Amino acid sequence: MRPSRALKIGFDIAILISVVCLSFLLIYQGNPPLWAQVIIIIFGLFSAADLIALLGARNSVKEFQKPPGSDSLKTDQLVLLDERDKPLKSWDLAGRTALIIGKKNENEDVDVDLTECEYSTFIDELHGVLNYCLDSWYLEDLGSKNGIKIKKVEDGGCYKVTNRPCKVSAGDVIYVANTRLLLT
Structure with a gap:
């Protein structure tokens, strides 16, 4: 449970207890x-309804879903x-802008080298780029033959990246051809 959520539940419990105590005090005294x-x-x-709704929604809130064992x-x-x-394998994004x-090849150096991946034959030398702008990451396809898709964590939908940058966030899975990259 996130600290802000635990704090909200604590405040709701305190409000509920205060209302109950005040009710008994005013009614009986x-x-x-x-x-x-x-x-x-x-x-x-x-x-009471707010507290019940908050506690009931505890299991339905989806924070970014990590894969099992990660x-x-x-x-x-x-x-x-x-x-x-x-x-x-992983690549650190902290402090990076692109x-x-x-x-990897003799002409171009890449930051995320997928040469040794199982499906590397489907990956272009310059397949895509991740750019950091305005506190968000954006993914672009660099004209690859087999494309790039994103499985969004918030709705589970899979979207093809076409002619413009697509915003990605923690928990999204990037499909470079058939190779999967998780953004944490």
Whole structure:
């Protein structure tokens, strides 16, 4: 659970306890007017409903989904995955503004070298590029034969990168031909 979520649950519990205590205090000690009792009951119900909704949504919130067995992965990395979602290799993104994805050759040096990948025959020498701009990473296809796709973490959809840069975020899987790269 994220710290901000735990803090929200703690505040909701504190509000609910405060409303319940205030309700008992006012109702049993001071005999408040009917309108005050109704307001107290409404606030109590809203507090309880908010707490129940927050606790019920605890399991449905999808933070970035790491592949199984990748608990040791750091953030700000591009991770090469095998067919069982196990990390094979990673590239650090911290402090970088651009990474060229492709295969190393005598004319061009690439930042993410996929020469030794299982599907390297489908990868162009200059296949794609990741650019960092305005606190986000953007992926571009550099005119590759077999294209680039992105499986977005927020909706699970797979999208082909075409004529313009596509924003990527932590948890997205980049398909360079048939090779999968996880952005952490």
